[in-house]
Amino acid sequence: MENSVLEIKNASLDIKKDNVLEDITLRMEQGKVYGLLGRNGAGKTTLLSLIASFRKPTRGAITIDGQDPFENESLMAQVDFLYEVDYSEEHRTPMNLCRLTKRYKDNFDLNYAEALFEGFGIPRDKPTNRLSKGQQSAVNAIIGLASNAPITIFDEVTNGMDAPSREFFYEKVVEANARNPRIMILSTHIVSEMEYLFDEVIVIHHGKVMVQEPIDVFLERGFKVTGPKEKVTHFTQSMDVLARQDLGPTRSDMVLGHMDEAQQAEARSNHLNISPLKLQELFIRMTEEKENVQ
């Protein structure tokens, strides 16, 4: 499949009487890594299960290269959805799970999987249910990386992995997408570590799309002003201050919006430090439930 495009148009999902996803419109393209962010219960996993055709939207449409993937076997095989699996009854070894996966995923690269087992330091020949939680997560990560599916979805796949394993996974995400460009969707709560991986950020909030933007555009939504308390307070008094942090006599205000030239000059002449926002900061502030600070 060349240049895959995944489109979600005005998709909603009701579960019983609850409107879990509402009017979701998103577009994703081959070669990009998408960071899917959202608070607990925002609807990330549910959205991913729609993309993977585990469920059908109540309203709206999902298409892969213009076709509906639901109950379309060849299109469904193009999507690999990796999520936390209960491996307590899984007696097969991780390598056997990979061989099994290869049976229905033609592009599965067994040699690459072997190299990844080596890299993660996972025993390939031990029953999967006897691996630790972090090692089981690494097995899911390996299957996703080696399957080469045009649409690869990792739903909180680093759960339980230690820091070196997570770092190894991040390196391999970049490497795998360079070897074989695909649409990669990563949902995560470890936002701070993964910022550099994402080409685009999607924020889901209360079942709706709050943001879909290239990461650099998203990060330019605001800035941070740091300096002596009074000067910062004066400078930001008519701005949209998302959050405020004080450390002794120093104040840091996180502001939404752009500065005009006069404001930039004022910041310079007052020796205020202006810095970009971090993805995690922006995400936390945009999705918190309390009112903005005064």
Ligand SMILES: Nc1ncnc2c1ncn2[C@@H]1O[C@H](COP(=O)(O)OP(=O)(O)OP(=O)(O)O)[C@@H](O)[C@H]1O
């Ligand atoms: N089978 C179900 N029946 C009823 N409600 C459900 C069902 N599955 C999900 N929900 C509801 O849909 C909402 C979204 O859940 P979802 O698991 O997609 O959130 P999430 O963003 O992945 O959360 P987390 O970060 O905690 O994993 C929640 O309010 C949840 O209670």
